[in-house]
Amino acid sequence: MGRVTERRKVVRIRDGVVSTRPDTLVTEEPLEIRLNGKPLAITMRTPGDDFALAVGFLVSEGVLATASDLRNVVYCAGATADGVNTYNVVDVQTAPGVRIPDITLERNVYTTSSCGLCGKASLDAVRTTTRHPVADSPPLRLTPELLAALPDRLRASQRVFDRTGGLHAAALFDEAGELLDVREDVGRHNAVDKLVGRALQGGSLPLSRAVLMVSGRASFELAQKAVMAGIPVLAAVSAPSSLAVDLAAETGLTLVGFLRGSSMNVYAGEYRIALRAAAAQG
Secondary structure (H helix, E strand, O other): OOOOOEEEEEEEEEOEEEEOOOOOOOEEEEEEEEEEEEEEEEEOOOOOHHHHHHHHHHHHOOOOOOHHEEHHHHOOOOOOOOOOOOOEEEEEEOOOOOOEEEEEEHHHHHHOOOOOOOOOHHHOOOOHOOOOOOOOOOOEOOHHHHHHHHHHHHHHOHHHHHHHHOOOEEEEEOOOHHHHHEEEOHHHHHHHHHHHHHHHOOOOOOOOOOOOOOOOOOOHHHHHHHHHHOOOEEEEEOOOOOHHHHHHHHHEEEEEEEOOEEEEEEOHHHEEEEEOOOHHHH
């Protein structure tokens, strides 16, 4: 299996002084995901948790919803023409009786933000496909102070980022702000898939009492993955997209962006945030 980091020579320039030294880089390799032996998708990822990544991806595609839907996940032997196993091809095998949706159509509708289809079609596809509607009962009640602490807790758990500076992360926290799981990857969507896949494998879906914290922005794709896993709160350190906000509002997802220090913007689902009553000035 591939390494998470690799070493490369770099010419370093500091204050006009030139030196040569090795640098630690995050590994990026393709992963082909097959479903019951048929090629489905290719994603560029950081090796590690490949089975969870593939399983989480299929949760977001509406194929898997519980551990009983999954029969097995294997690396494909002889993945190359000469029979060498590259550990870059995995096959997810579903349990007998699991209905396979028309993934080719559906993932073009609601997984790819650049698909060119209308936002309404994307929102409808997620709403009608998810088997874990956002349904935390009673609703989570999170204080702004608890949310403000999450980015630092996420950053403190990024072990590979400390060595490379080039990795996204996603983490699950409970409603008390305690870290449940964290994954790193060159793609933040892959990091989320790894979290969700591990949760399904552990029998923890839906994640109806969890908060998903991501580095970077909150795209439609990440909001979609949260909704498909039944996660009620998505928080990001940067901006959401307009379609992510629309999806959050339609599905009941609480969406928090620009979570930096004690500041944040709540774009949807503000009823889960325990706000002190205050009159807006100006």
